[in-house]
Amino acid sequence: MPITLSKSVHQVIREVGEVGQYLWQKGWAEKNAGNLSVDITDHIAITPAKLKKFPVKPIAGLLPEFAGRSYLVTGTGTRYRDIQNHSSECLCVLQISGDAKGFHLFWGGKREGFKPTSELPSHLLMQNSLRKSGAKEKVVLHTHPNELIALTHLSETAGEEKLNYALWSMIPEAKIYVPRGIGWVPYRLTASQELAKETVKALERKHKVVMWEKHGVLAVGKDAIEAFDLIDAMNKAAILYLLCKQTGQTPQGLSREQIDEIGRMFAPKD
Ligand SMILES: [Zn+2]
Missing domain, CATH: 3.40.225.10 (Class II aldolase/adducin N-terminal domain)
Structure with missing residues:
Protein backbone atom coordinates (compact mmCIF):
# COMPACT_ATOMS: atom_id res chain seq x y z
CA MET A 1 0.00 0.00 0.00
CA GLU A 137 20.48 22.58 8.93
CA LYS A 138 18.56 19.53 7.72
CA VAL A 139 20.37 18.81 4.48
CA VAL A 140 23.75 17.09 4.04
CA LEU A 141 24.96 17.30 0.44
CA HIS A 142 28.09 15.78 -1.08
CA THR A 143 29.32 16.69 -4.57
CA HIS A 144 32.48 17.16 -6.66
CA PRO A 145 33.03 20.88 -7.47
CA ASN A 146 35.87 20.97 -9.97
CA GLU A 147 37.80 24.11 -9.10
CA LEU A 148 37.64 23.61 -5.34
CA ILE A 149 38.99 20.08 -5.74
CA ALA A 150 41.74 21.42 -8.02
CA LEU A 151 42.90 23.81 -5.28
CA THR A 152 43.41 20.88 -2.89
CA HIS A 153 46.01 19.52 -5.32
CA LEU A 154 48.13 22.70 -5.28
CA SER A 155 50.56 23.11 -2.40
CA GLU A 156 49.95 26.86 -2.22
CA THR A 157 46.22 26.38 -1.52
CA ALA A 158 46.10 22.98 0.23
CA GLY A 159 45.14 23.07 3.92
CA GLU A 160 42.43 24.95 5.80
CA GLU A 161 44.30 28.19 6.40
CA LYS A 162 45.74 28.54 2.89
CA LEU A 163 42.55 27.47 1.12
CA ASN A 164 40.29 29.88 3.00
CA TYR A 165 42.68 32.80 2.61
CA ALA A 166 42.93 32.17 -1.14
CA LEU A 167 39.13 31.98 -1.49
CA TRP A 168 38.25 34.89 0.79
CA SER A 169 40.82 37.08 -0.96
CA MET A 170 39.11 36.67 -4.33
CA ILE A 171 35.72 38.30 -3.72
CA PRO A 172 34.06 39.80 -0.60
CA GLU A 173 31.02 37.51 -0.79
CA ALA A 174 33.18 34.44 -0.11
CA LYS A 175 33.81 35.77 3.42
CA ILE A 176 30.22 37.01 3.80
CA TYR A 177 28.58 33.73 2.76
CA VAL A 178 31.03 31.37 4.46
CA PRO A 179 32.38 33.48 7.35
CA ARG A 180 33.90 30.55 9.27
CA GLY A 181 35.57 29.27 6.15
CA ILE A 182 35.68 25.79 4.73
CA GLY A 183 36.59 23.00 7.13
CA TRP A 184 39.47 20.85 5.92
CA VAL A 185 39.52 17.07 6.08
CA PRO A 186 42.81 15.51 4.94
CA TYR A 187 42.50 12.74 2.35
CA ARG A 188 40.72 9.68 3.71
CA LEU A 189 39.42 6.62 1.88
CA THR A 190 36.02 7.20 0.24
CA ALA A 191 33.09 5.95 2.31
CA SER A 192 35.34 5.20 5.30
CA GLN A 193 34.36 5.75 8.91
CA GLU A 194 37.48 7.92 9.28
CA LEU A 195 36.20 10.29 6.60
CA ALA A 196 32.80 10.50 8.29
CA LYS A 197 34.29 11.08 11.74
CA GLU A 198 36.66 13.81 10.54
CA THR A 199 33.72 15.48 8.78
CA VAL A 200 31.63 15.39 11.94
CA LYS A 201 34.51 17.10 13.78
CA ALA A 202 34.49 19.87 11.16
CA LEU A 203 30.72 20.28 11.52
CA GLU A 204 31.19 20.50 15.30
CA ARG A 205 33.60 23.39 14.63
CA LYS A 206 30.56 25.03 12.97
CA HIS A 207 31.78 24.73 9.40
CA LYS A 208 28.89 24.57 6.93
CA VAL A 209 31.16 23.58 4.05
CA VAL A 210 33.78 20.84 4.45
CA MET A 211 36.51 20.11 1.91
CA TRP A 212 37.55 16.51 1.43
CA GLU A 213 41.09 16.79 0.14
CA LYS A 214 41.49 15.49 -3.44
CA HIS A 215 37.88 14.28 -3.47
CA GLY A 216 35.03 16.78 -3.07
CA VAL A 217 32.90 18.89 -0.79
CA LEU A 218 30.23 18.27 1.79
CA ALA A 219 27.88 21.12 2.70
CA VAL A 220 24.95 21.48 5.07
CA GLY A 221 21.97 23.78 4.74
CA LYS A 222 18.44 24.42 5.94
CA ASP A 223 17.43 23.18 2.50
CA ALA A 224 19.18 21.79 -0.55
CA ILE A 225 19.28 25.19 -2.29
CA GLU A 226 21.14 26.76 0.64
CA ALA A 227 23.71 23.95 0.77
CA PHE A 228 24.24 24.29 -2.99
CA ASP A 229 24.59 28.09 -2.79
CA LEU A 230 27.39 27.87 -0.23
CA ILE A 231 29.41 25.51 -2.42
CA ASP A 232 28.65 27.58 -5.52
CA ALA A 233 29.88 30.79 -3.85
CA MET A 234 33.14 29.19 -2.74
CA ASN A 235 33.68 27.45 -6.05
CA LYS A 236 33.25 30.83 -7.79
CA ALA A 237 36.13 32.14 -5.68
CA ALA A 238 38.16 29.05 -6.66
CA ILE A 239 37.44 29.76 -10.35
CA LEU A 240 38.63 33.36 -9.96
CA TYR A 241 41.82 32.19 -8.26
CA LEU A 242 42.58 29.73 -11.05
CA LEU A 243 41.68 32.29 -13.76
CA CYS A 244 44.25 34.67 -12.30
CA LYS A 245 46.85 31.89 -12.13
CA GLN A 246 46.22 31.04 -15.79
CA THR A 247 47.61 34.45 -16.75
CA GLY A 248 50.91 33.31 -15.28
CA GLN A 249 50.60 35.80 -12.43
CA THR A 250 49.77 35.48 -8.77
CA PRO A 251 46.48 37.19 -7.89
CA GLN A 252 46.80 40.31 -5.74
CA GLY A 253 43.76 39.38 -3.68
CA LEU A 254 42.07 41.30 -0.91
CA SER A 255 44.44 41.95 2.01
CA ARG A 256 44.06 40.20 5.36
CA GLU A 257 42.95 43.55 6.82
CA GLN A 258 40.23 43.90 4.19
CA ILE A 259 39.05 40.33 4.81
CA ASP A 260 39.03 40.96 8.58
CA GLU A 261 36.98 44.11 8.06
CA ILE A 262 34.38 42.14 6.08
CA GLY A 263 34.41 39.54 8.87
CA ARG A 264 33.65 42.18 11.49
CA MET A 265 30.91 43.85 9.43
CA PHE A 266 29.19 40.58 8.51
CA ALA A 267 29.90 38.46 11.59
CA PRO A 268 27.68 35.34 11.81
CA LYS A 269 24.91 35.58 14.41
CA ASP A 270 24.78 31.91 15.35
ZN1 LIG B 1 32.47 11.74 -3.73
Missing part, protein backbone atom coordinates in the same frame (compact mmCIF):
# COMPACT_ATOMS: atom_id res chain seq x y z
CA PRO A 2 1.62 3.26 -1.10
CA ILE A 3 2.23 6.01 1.42
CA THR A 4 1.16 9.54 0.56
CA LEU A 5 3.73 12.12 1.47
CA SER A 6 2.79 15.57 2.75
CA LYS A 7 3.02 18.69 0.58
CA SER A 8 6.05 19.82 2.58
CA VAL A 9 7.96 16.62 1.76
CA HIS A 10 7.05 16.99 -1.92
CA GLN A 11 8.46 20.51 -1.75
CA VAL A 12 11.71 19.09 -0.29
CA ILE A 13 11.82 16.55 -3.14
CA ARG A 14 11.27 19.31 -5.73
CA GLU A 15 14.17 21.31 -4.27
CA VAL A 16 16.44 18.27 -4.29
CA GLY A 17 15.52 17.67 -7.95
CA GLU A 18 16.27 21.31 -8.78
CA VAL A 19 19.67 21.12 -7.06
CA GLY A 20 20.38 17.83 -8.83
CA GLN A 21 20.03 19.71 -12.12
CA TYR A 22 22.36 22.49 -10.95
CA LEU A 23 25.02 19.97 -9.85
CA TRP A 24 24.82 18.22 -13.21
CA GLN A 25 24.93 21.47 -15.20
CA LYS A 26 27.92 22.63 -13.18
CA GLY A 27 29.78 19.43 -14.01
CA TRP A 28 30.02 18.49 -10.35
CA ALA A 29 27.99 15.25 -10.61
CA GLU A 30 29.58 12.95 -13.13
CA LYS A 31 28.02 9.51 -13.39
CA ASN A 32 26.55 8.62 -9.99
CA ALA A 33 28.91 10.87 -8.01
CA GLY A 34 27.64 12.49 -4.86
CA ASN A 35 24.87 11.78 -2.39
CA LEU A 36 22.42 13.64 -0.21
CA SER A 37 20.24 13.26 2.87
CA VAL A 38 17.51 15.40 4.40
CA ASP A 39 16.16 15.00 7.91
CA ILE A 40 12.38 15.15 7.33
CA THR A 41 11.33 13.74 10.71
CA ASP A 42 9.21 16.83 11.43
CA HIS A 43 7.25 16.30 8.19
CA ILE A 44 6.45 12.61 8.61
CA ALA A 45 3.43 11.22 10.43
CA ILE A 46 3.09 7.49 9.87
CA THR A 47 1.40 5.18 12.32
CA PRO A 48 3.37 2.21 13.75
CA ALA A 49 0.75 -0.12 12.22
CA LYS A 50 1.38 1.27 8.72
CA LEU A 51 5.12 1.30 9.22
CA LYS A 52 5.12 -2.39 10.14
CA LYS A 53 3.96 -3.23 6.62
CA PHE A 54 7.37 -2.17 5.34
CA PRO A 55 9.96 -4.76 6.38
CA VAL A 56 13.01 -3.68 8.37
CA LYS A 57 16.26 -3.65 6.45
CA PRO A 58 19.19 -4.05 8.82
CA ILE A 59 21.83 -1.40 9.38
CA ALA A 60 24.65 -1.85 11.87
CA GLY A 61 26.10 0.49 14.45
CA LEU A 62 23.29 2.98 14.99
CA LEU A 63 22.82 4.62 18.37
CA PRO A 64 19.39 4.26 20.03
CA GLU A 65 18.81 8.00 19.59
CA PHE A 66 18.26 7.44 15.85
CA ALA A 67 15.08 5.45 16.50
CA GLY A 68 12.06 6.94 14.77
CA ARG A 69 13.98 9.55 12.75
CA SER A 70 12.97 9.88 9.09
CA TYR A 71 15.22 10.80 6.18
CA LEU A 72 15.00 11.42 2.48
CA VAL A 73 18.15 9.96 0.88
CA THR A 74 19.58 9.33 -2.57
CA GLY A 75 19.98 5.75 -3.78
CA THR A 76 23.20 3.85 -4.44
CA GLY A 77 24.25 4.27 -8.08
CA THR A 78 21.58 6.87 -8.86
CA ARG A 79 22.43 10.04 -10.75
CA TYR A 80 21.83 13.57 -9.53
CA ARG A 81 20.73 14.50 -13.05
CA ASP A 82 17.88 11.95 -12.98
CA ILE A 83 16.29 13.03 -9.70
CA GLN A 84 14.06 15.79 -11.10
CA ASN A 85 12.24 13.53 -13.56
CA HIS A 86 12.56 10.22 -11.69
CA SER A 87 12.44 11.18 -8.02
CA SER A 88 10.76 8.00 -6.79
CA GLU A 89 13.44 5.90 -8.54
CA CYS A 90 16.43 7.92 -7.35
CA LEU A 91 15.29 8.82 -3.82
CA CYS A 92 13.67 7.06 -0.92
CA VAL A 93 12.14 7.97 2.40
CA LEU A 94 13.10 5.78 5.32
CA GLN A 95 12.44 5.71 9.03
CA ILE A 96 14.85 4.17 11.52
CA SER A 97 13.16 1.31 13.38
CA GLY A 98 12.18 1.53 17.04
CA ASP A 99 15.17 -0.58 18.11
CA ALA A 100 17.56 1.37 15.80
CA LYS A 101 18.76 -1.87 14.23
CA GLY A 102 17.40 -1.12 10.79
CA PHE A 103 15.06 1.06 8.75
CA HIS A 104 11.67 0.88 7.10
CA LEU A 105 11.78 2.14 3.50
CA PHE A 106 8.25 3.36 2.82
CA TRP A 107 8.45 5.70 -0.17
CA GLY A 108 10.45 5.74 -3.41
CA GLY A 109 13.24 3.32 -4.18
CA LYS A 110 11.26 2.17 -7.23
CA ARG A 111 14.20 0.70 -9.06
CA GLU A 112 15.31 -2.91 -9.37
CA GLY A 113 17.72 -3.67 -6.54
CA PHE A 114 17.40 -0.17 -5.05
CA LYS A 115 19.45 0.54 -1.93
CA PRO A 116 19.92 3.83 -0.08
CA THR A 117 23.30 5.46 -0.65
CA SER A 118 26.21 3.34 0.57
CA GLU A 119 27.16 6.47 2.54
CA LEU A 120 23.99 6.19 4.65
CA PRO A 121 25.84 5.42 7.94
CA SER A 122 28.06 8.49 7.33
CA HIS A 123 25.07 10.68 6.54
CA LEU A 124 23.33 9.52 9.70
CA LEU A 125 26.41 10.38 11.78
CA MET A 126 26.45 13.88 10.30
CA GLN A 127 22.69 14.35 10.63
CA ASN A 128 22.90 13.30 14.26
CA SER A 129 25.72 15.75 14.92
CA LEU A 130 23.64 18.60 13.44
CA ARG A 131 20.56 17.66 15.43
CA LYS A 132 22.43 17.32 18.73
CA SER A 133 23.98 20.76 18.28
CA GLY A 134 20.53 22.28 17.69
CA ALA A 135 21.52 23.36 14.17
CA LYS A 136 18.79 24.47 11.76
Whole structure:
Protein backbone atom coordinates (compact mmCIF):
# COMPACT_ATOMS: atom_id res chain seq x y z
CA MET A 1 0.00 0.00 0.00
CA PRO A 2 1.62 3.26 -1.10
CA ILE A 3 2.23 6.01 1.42
CA THR A 4 1.16 9.54 0.56
CA LEU A 5 3.73 12.12 1.47
CA SER A 6 2.79 15.57 2.75
CA LYS A 7 3.02 18.69 0.58
CA SER A 8 6.05 19.82 2.58
CA VAL A 9 7.96 16.62 1.76
CA HIS A 10 7.05 16.99 -1.92
CA GLN A 11 8.46 20.51 -1.75
CA VAL A 12 11.71 19.09 -0.29
CA ILE A 13 11.82 16.55 -3.14
CA ARG A 14 11.27 19.31 -5.73
CA GLU A 15 14.17 21.31 -4.27
CA VAL A 16 16.44 18.27 -4.29
CA GLY A 17 15.52 17.67 -7.95
CA GLU A 18 16.27 21.31 -8.78
CA VAL A 19 19.67 21.12 -7.06
CA GLY A 20 20.38 17.83 -8.83
CA GLN A 21 20.03 19.71 -12.12
CA TYR A 22 22.36 22.49 -10.95
CA LEU A 23 25.02 19.97 -9.85
CA TRP A 24 24.82 18.22 -13.21
CA GLN A 25 24.93 21.47 -15.20
CA LYS A 26 27.92 22.63 -13.18
CA GLY A 27 29.78 19.43 -14.01
CA TRP A 28 30.02 18.49 -10.35
CA ALA A 29 27.99 15.25 -10.61
CA GLU A 30 29.58 12.95 -13.13
CA LYS A 31 28.02 9.51 -13.39
CA ASN A 32 26.55 8.62 -9.99
CA ALA A 33 28.91 10.87 -8.01
CA GLY A 34 27.64 12.49 -4.86
CA ASN A 35 24.87 11.78 -2.39
CA LEU A 36 22.42 13.64 -0.21
CA SER A 37 20.24 13.26 2.87
CA VAL A 38 17.51 15.40 4.40
CA ASP A 39 16.16 15.00 7.91
CA ILE A 40 12.38 15.15 7.33
CA THR A 41 11.33 13.74 10.71
CA ASP A 42 9.21 16.83 11.43
CA HIS A 43 7.25 16.30 8.19
CA ILE A 44 6.45 12.61 8.61
CA ALA A 45 3.43 11.22 10.43
CA ILE A 46 3.09 7.49 9.87
CA THR A 47 1.40 5.18 12.32
CA PRO A 48 3.37 2.21 13.75
CA ALA A 49 0.75 -0.12 12.22
CA LYS A 50 1.38 1.27 8.72
CA LEU A 51 5.12 1.30 9.22
CA LYS A 52 5.12 -2.39 10.14
CA LYS A 53 3.96 -3.23 6.62
CA PHE A 54 7.37 -2.17 5.34
CA PRO A 55 9.96 -4.76 6.38
CA VAL A 56 13.01 -3.68 8.37
CA LYS A 57 16.26 -3.65 6.45
CA PRO A 58 19.19 -4.05 8.82
CA ILE A 59 21.83 -1.40 9.38
CA ALA A 60 24.65 -1.85 11.87
CA GLY A 61 26.10 0.49 14.45
CA LEU A 62 23.29 2.98 14.99
CA LEU A 63 22.82 4.62 18.37
CA PRO A 64 19.39 4.26 20.03
CA GLU A 65 18.81 8.00 19.59
CA PHE A 66 18.26 7.44 15.85
CA ALA A 67 15.08 5.45 16.50
CA GLY A 68 12.06 6.94 14.77
CA ARG A 69 13.98 9.55 12.75
CA SER A 70 12.97 9.88 9.09
CA TYR A 71 15.22 10.80 6.18
CA LEU A 72 15.00 11.42 2.48
CA VAL A 73 18.15 9.96 0.88
CA THR A 74 19.58 9.33 -2.57
CA GLY A 75 19.98 5.75 -3.78
CA THR A 76 23.20 3.85 -4.44
CA GLY A 77 24.25 4.27 -8.08
CA THR A 78 21.58 6.87 -8.86
CA ARG A 79 22.43 10.04 -10.75
CA TYR A 80 21.83 13.57 -9.53
CA ARG A 81 20.73 14.50 -13.05
CA ASP A 82 17.88 11.95 -12.98
CA ILE A 83 16.29 13.03 -9.70
CA GLN A 84 14.06 15.79 -11.10
CA ASN A 85 12.24 13.53 -13.56
CA HIS A 86 12.56 10.22 -11.69
CA SER A 87 12.44 11.18 -8.02
CA SER A 88 10.76 8.00 -6.79
CA GLU A 89 13.44 5.90 -8.54
CA CYS A 90 16.43 7.92 -7.35
CA LEU A 91 15.29 8.82 -3.82
CA CYS A 92 13.67 7.06 -0.92
CA VAL A 93 12.14 7.97 2.40
CA LEU A 94 13.10 5.78 5.32
CA GLN A 95 12.44 5.71 9.03
CA ILE A 96 14.85 4.17 11.52
CA SER A 97 13.16 1.31 13.38
CA GLY A 98 12.18 1.53 17.04
CA ASP A 99 15.17 -0.58 18.11
CA ALA A 100 17.56 1.37 15.80
CA LYS A 101 18.76 -1.87 14.23
CA GLY A 102 17.40 -1.12 10.79
CA PHE A 103 15.06 1.06 8.75
CA HIS A 104 11.67 0.88 7.10
CA LEU A 105 11.78 2.14 3.50
CA PHE A 106 8.25 3.36 2.82
CA TRP A 107 8.45 5.70 -0.17
CA GLY A 108 10.45 5.74 -3.41
CA GLY A 109 13.24 3.32 -4.18
CA LYS A 110 11.26 2.17 -7.23
CA ARG A 111 14.20 0.70 -9.06
CA GLU A 112 15.31 -2.91 -9.37
CA GLY A 113 17.72 -3.67 -6.54
CA PHE A 114 17.40 -0.17 -5.05
CA LYS A 115 19.45 0.54 -1.93
CA PRO A 116 19.92 3.83 -0.08
CA THR A 117 23.30 5.46 -0.65
CA SER A 118 26.21 3.34 0.57
CA GLU A 119 27.16 6.47 2.54
CA LEU A 120 23.99 6.19 4.65
CA PRO A 121 25.84 5.42 7.94
CA SER A 122 28.06 8.49 7.33
CA HIS A 123 25.07 10.68 6.54
CA LEU A 124 23.33 9.52 9.70
CA LEU A 125 26.41 10.38 11.78
CA MET A 126 26.45 13.88 10.30
CA GLN A 127 22.69 14.35 10.63
CA ASN A 128 22.90 13.30 14.26
CA SER A 129 25.72 15.75 14.92
CA LEU A 130 23.64 18.60 13.44
CA ARG A 131 20.56 17.66 15.43
CA LYS A 132 22.43 17.32 18.73
CA SER A 133 23.98 20.76 18.28
CA GLY A 134 20.53 22.28 17.69
CA ALA A 135 21.52 23.36 14.17
CA LYS A 136 18.79 24.47 11.76
CA GLU A 137 20.48 22.58 8.93
CA LYS A 138 18.56 19.53 7.72
CA VAL A 139 20.37 18.81 4.48
CA VAL A 140 23.75 17.09 4.04
CA LEU A 141 24.96 17.30 0.44
CA HIS A 142 28.09 15.78 -1.08
CA THR A 143 29.32 16.69 -4.57
CA HIS A 144 32.48 17.16 -6.66
CA PRO A 145 33.03 20.88 -7.47
CA ASN A 146 35.87 20.97 -9.97
CA GLU A 147 37.80 24.11 -9.10
CA LEU A 148 37.64 23.61 -5.34
CA ILE A 149 38.99 20.08 -5.74
CA ALA A 150 41.74 21.42 -8.02
CA LEU A 151 42.90 23.81 -5.28
CA THR A 152 43.41 20.88 -2.89
CA HIS A 153 46.01 19.52 -5.32
CA LEU A 154 48.13 22.70 -5.28
CA SER A 155 50.56 23.11 -2.40
CA GLU A 156 49.95 26.86 -2.22
CA THR A 157 46.22 26.38 -1.52
CA ALA A 158 46.10 22.98 0.23
CA GLY A 159 45.14 23.07 3.92
CA GLU A 160 42.43 24.95 5.80
CA GLU A 161 44.30 28.19 6.40
CA LYS A 162 45.74 28.54 2.89
CA LEU A 163 42.55 27.47 1.12
CA ASN A 164 40.29 29.88 3.00
CA TYR A 165 42.68 32.80 2.61
CA ALA A 166 42.93 32.17 -1.14
CA LEU A 167 39.13 31.98 -1.49
CA TRP A 168 38.25 34.89 0.79
CA SER A 169 40.82 37.08 -0.96
CA MET A 170 39.11 36.67 -4.33
CA ILE A 171 35.72 38.30 -3.72
CA PRO A 172 34.06 39.80 -0.60
CA GLU A 173 31.02 37.51 -0.79
CA ALA A 174 33.18 34.44 -0.11
CA LYS A 175 33.81 35.77 3.42
CA ILE A 176 30.22 37.01 3.80
CA TYR A 177 28.58 33.73 2.76
CA VAL A 178 31.03 31.37 4.46
CA PRO A 179 32.38 33.48 7.35
CA ARG A 180 33.90 30.55 9.27
CA GLY A 181 35.57 29.27 6.15
CA ILE A 182 35.68 25.79 4.73
CA GLY A 183 36.59 23.00 7.13
CA TRP A 184 39.47 20.85 5.92
CA VAL A 185 39.52 17.07 6.08
CA PRO A 186 42.81 15.51 4.94
CA TYR A 187 42.50 12.74 2.35
CA ARG A 188 40.72 9.68 3.71
CA LEU A 189 39.42 6.62 1.88
CA THR A 190 36.02 7.20 0.24
CA ALA A 191 33.09 5.95 2.31
CA SER A 192 35.34 5.20 5.30
CA GLN A 193 34.36 5.75 8.91
CA GLU A 194 37.48 7.92 9.28
CA LEU A 195 36.20 10.29 6.60
CA ALA A 196 32.80 10.50 8.29
CA LYS A 197 34.29 11.08 11.74
CA GLU A 198 36.66 13.81 10.54
CA THR A 199 33.72 15.48 8.78
CA VAL A 200 31.63 15.39 11.94
CA LYS A 201 34.51 17.10 13.78
CA ALA A 202 34.49 19.87 11.16
CA LEU A 203 30.72 20.28 11.52
CA GLU A 204 31.19 20.50 15.30
CA ARG A 205 33.60 23.39 14.63
CA LYS A 206 30.56 25.03 12.97
CA HIS A 207 31.78 24.73 9.40
CA LYS A 208 28.89 24.57 6.93
CA VAL A 209 31.16 23.58 4.05
CA VAL A 210 33.78 20.84 4.45
CA MET A 211 36.51 20.11 1.91
CA TRP A 212 37.55 16.51 1.43
CA GLU A 213 41.09 16.79 0.14
CA LYS A 214 41.49 15.49 -3.44
CA HIS A 215 37.88 14.28 -3.47
CA GLY A 216 35.03 16.78 -3.07
CA VAL A 217 32.90 18.89 -0.79
CA LEU A 218 30.23 18.27 1.79
CA ALA A 219 27.88 21.12 2.70
CA VAL A 220 24.95 21.48 5.07
CA GLY A 221 21.97 23.78 4.74
CA LYS A 222 18.44 24.42 5.94
CA ASP A 223 17.43 23.18 2.50
CA ALA A 224 19.18 21.79 -0.55
CA ILE A 225 19.28 25.19 -2.29
CA GLU A 226 21.14 26.76 0.64
CA ALA A 227 23.71 23.95 0.77
CA PHE A 228 24.24 24.29 -2.99
CA ASP A 229 24.59 28.09 -2.79
CA LEU A 230 27.39 27.87 -0.23
CA ILE A 231 29.41 25.51 -2.42
CA ASP A 232 28.65 27.58 -5.52
CA ALA A 233 29.88 30.79 -3.85
CA MET A 234 33.14 29.19 -2.74
CA ASN A 235 33.68 27.45 -6.05
CA LYS A 236 33.25 30.83 -7.79
CA ALA A 237 36.13 32.14 -5.68
CA ALA A 238 38.16 29.05 -6.66
CA ILE A 239 37.44 29.76 -10.35
CA LEU A 240 38.63 33.36 -9.96
CA TYR A 241 41.82 32.19 -8.26
CA LEU A 242 42.58 29.73 -11.05
CA LEU A 243 41.68 32.29 -13.76
CA CYS A 244 44.25 34.67 -12.30
CA LYS A 245 46.85 31.89 -12.13
CA GLN A 246 46.22 31.04 -15.79
CA THR A 247 47.61 34.45 -16.75
CA GLY A 248 50.91 33.31 -15.28
CA GLN A 249 50.60 35.80 -12.43
CA THR A 250 49.77 35.48 -8.77
CA PRO A 251 46.48 37.19 -7.89
CA GLN A 252 46.80 40.31 -5.74
CA GLY A 253 43.76 39.38 -3.68
CA LEU A 254 42.07 41.30 -0.91
CA SER A 255 44.44 41.95 2.01
CA ARG A 256 44.06 40.20 5.36
CA GLU A 257 42.95 43.55 6.82
CA GLN A 258 40.23 43.90 4.19
CA ILE A 259 39.05 40.33 4.81
CA ASP A 260 39.03 40.96 8.58
CA GLU A 261 36.98 44.11 8.06
CA ILE A 262 34.38 42.14 6.08
CA GLY A 263 34.41 39.54 8.87
CA ARG A 264 33.65 42.18 11.49
CA MET A 265 30.91 43.85 9.43
CA PHE A 266 29.19 40.58 8.51
CA ALA A 267 29.90 38.46 11.59
CA PRO A 268 27.68 35.34 11.81
CA LYS A 269 24.91 35.58 14.41
CA ASP A 270 24.78 31.91 15.35
ZN1 LIG B 1 32.47 11.74 -3.73
